[in-house]
Amino acid sequence: MCRSLRSETGLGARFMVKSLLHEYSINTIFYCMVRKKRSEEAPVYNRLAALRADQGLTRQQVAEAVGVHYQTIGYLERGEYRPSLLLALQISRLFKLPVEAIFSLDPMSSMSEQLFDSKRISS
Amino acid sequence: MTNPDAQKLRREMIDDVRRKAERDFHDTRYDFVRPLGRRRALVVLVFTLLAAYAVLNYFDYPEFVLPVFLLWGVSLWLIRMSTRGIVDYPDEIVDERMRSVRGQTYRYAFMGACVFMSAYMVFYIANQLMAKQGWVLPTTADQMHDLSFCLFFACMSLPSAIYAWNEKLI
Secondary structure: OHHHHHHHHHHHHHHHHHHHHHHOOHHHHHHHHHOOOHHHOOOOEEOHHHHHHHOOOOHHHHHHHHOOOHHHHHHHHOOOOOOOHHHHHHHHHHHOOOHHHHEEOOOOOOHHHHHHHHHHHHO | OOOHHHHHHHHHHHHHHHHHHHHHHOOOOOHHHOOHHHHHHHHHHHHHHHHHHHHHHHOOOHHHHHHHHHHHHHHHHHHHHHOOOOOOOOOOOOOHHHHHHHHHHHHHHHHHHHHHHHHHHHHHHHHHHHHHOOOOOOOOHHHHHHHHHHHHHHHHHHHHHHHHHHOOOO
C-alpha cells in the first residue's frame, strides 16, 4: 500500500513540498519574524519639523510642495521613514537649504544650540 | 500610430483615477475605522467570519451562510475604506513610502496565499488518496468547492488586510 501511495502522490506532491521548502525555508520565515523593523535600522536624522515650524508651513503644504501624502511627512519627521534621494533633494529645494543641513546620519543638535555655539565662536 | 480618440480616452481614464485617488486620500468619512486598533479588530473579524463561513458551508448550515457572508463583505469593505484603497492604485499615484509599504504587503500576501493554497492542496490530495484506497471519503466534491471559494475569498482579502494591519497611520 505504501508503494502505491508513493506512486499516487508521485512527482506532484514531492515537487510541491520541495519547491515550498526551497521558496519559504524555515530560515526565511524565521527571519521575517525576528528581523528588525525598518524604523529600527540605521536612522536618518532630520530637522524637518523645526524647519517647517520655522517657516509656518503645515504638513499638508509641505506634502503638496514635494508631491507626497501628508502622512509621509509625519513619518519623515518622526524618523520612521528614510526618504529617497529624490524626496530629500525636493525637500532641500523647498527650504532652500543643502541636503546635509536637513538630513544627517548622526543625531543633530537643536537649532538653538547651534545658534548659541556660533555666537560664542564669533564673540 | 495611435488613434487620437483612444489617446483622449486613455487620458480621461488616467485623470479619473487621479481624481478618485485625490478624493480617497483626503476622505474623512471613514476616519472612525482608521485607528490602528480598529483596523486590526476588523482584520480579525474578516478572517473569523471567513472561517465561520467555511465551517458553516462544510457542515451544511445554509441558513447561516448568507448572513455571515454579508457580514464578511461589509467588514472587508470597511477595511478597504480604512486603507483608502491604496493597495489598488497604480504606482504613479501613491507616494514612495506607500509604494514601499505596499510592496512589502504584497510579498506577505503572496506568501500567505501560497500557505493557504498548499494547505488546500494537501487536504485535496489526502482526500483523493483516501478515496482511491476505498476508505470513507470524508469530504464531498461540493464541500471541496465550498472550501475553494473560501480560499479565493481569503486570498482576495489578504492585501488590504495586511496593509491595514501593518500601517501605523493612514
